[in-house]
Amino acid sequence: MTADSQTLAALAACYSLGAVAVSILLVVALHKLEPEFDPSWRMLSEYSLGKYGVLMRMAFILGGTAVAASGVALWPPAGFLAVGLPVVALGPIGAVFVDTDPITTPRPEITGRSKVHAGLGSLFILGFPFAATCAGIGAATHSPAGQILAWAAIIPWAGLAWFLGATFRFGQSDSVGKPEVRIGWPNRFNMLAYLAWVTLACGLTLIQAL
Numbered sequence: 001m002t003a004d005s006q007t008l009a010a011l012a013a014c015y016s017l018g019a020v021a022v023s024i025l026l027v028v029a030l031h032k033l034e035p036e037f038d039p040s041w042r043m044l045s046e047y048s049l050g051k052y053g054v055l056m057r058m059a060f061i062l063g064g065t066a067v068a069a070s071g072v073a074l075w076p077p078a079g080f081l082a083v084g085l086p087v088v089a090l091g092p093i094g095a096v097f098v099d100t101d102p103i104t105t106p107r108p109e110i111t112g113r114s115k116v117h118a119g120l121g122s123l124f125i126l127g128f129p130f131a132a133t134c135a136g137i138g139a140a141t142h143s144p145a146g147q148i149l150a151w152a153a154i155i156p157w158a159g160l161a162w163f164l165g166a167t168f169r170f171g172q173s174d175s176v177g178k179p180e181v182r183i184g185w186p187n188r189f190n191m192l193a194y195l196a197w198v199t200l201a202c203g204l205t206l207i208q209a210l
Contacts, residue, residue: 005075013069013202014202015066016199020198030055033050034050037050040184041178041182043184044056044191045095045099046100048100049099067085067194070198077139078146082134082139085132088123088127090120091122098113129160136149145204145207156193156194159193160193165186166182167186
């Protein structure tokens with residue numbers, strides 16, 4: 001690894017860590033600012049529909065760019081295997097420009113805009129564990145820290161498993177979009193699990209740069 005690439009990786013890791021922290025703080029604040037979106041059954045994306053929706057859009061931008069920056073930070077050790085991270089980051093970044101419909105919207109009335117949002121969300125939700133696993137495997141060939149990161153890919157897989165389990169359980173139910181369908185917390189844990197892996201990846205990158 002050259003000095004220039006190491007410096008770039010460290011800068012990308014610093015940005016990613018800061019962006020993750022601010023995005024999480026914004027979402028925590030939105031739980032207080034927009035209490036009409038009950039976190040037990042309303043999705044994170046719905047915060048963009050409220051009075052303070054700009055904060056959710058900022059969280060999308062920060063979270064998405066944090067994931068993309070983690071790919072830059074991991075590029076020196078992982079190489080091409082890190083490219084999946086900036087690719088899946090297009091999901092949350094694109095969601096900034098395409099709002100979802102409320103989860104309470106009847107299925108026949110779901111708009112094309114909301115379907116695009118769902119597609120962007122699926123790119124990120126389904127793609128991130130694969131991208132993290134590939135980047136971890138690439139990094140594992142170069143250092144013990146990379147091996148830790150590869151094994152830590154179980155964290156986003158666990159987040160995906162809980163969210164998909166809840167989604168499949170209620171996905172065909174006529175009660176979708178009602179309080180008894182509690183997919184809100186799995187959605188939030190899913191996102192936290194992904195950002196936890198990003199935090200670990202960038203933290204290890206900085207430790208190695210010291």
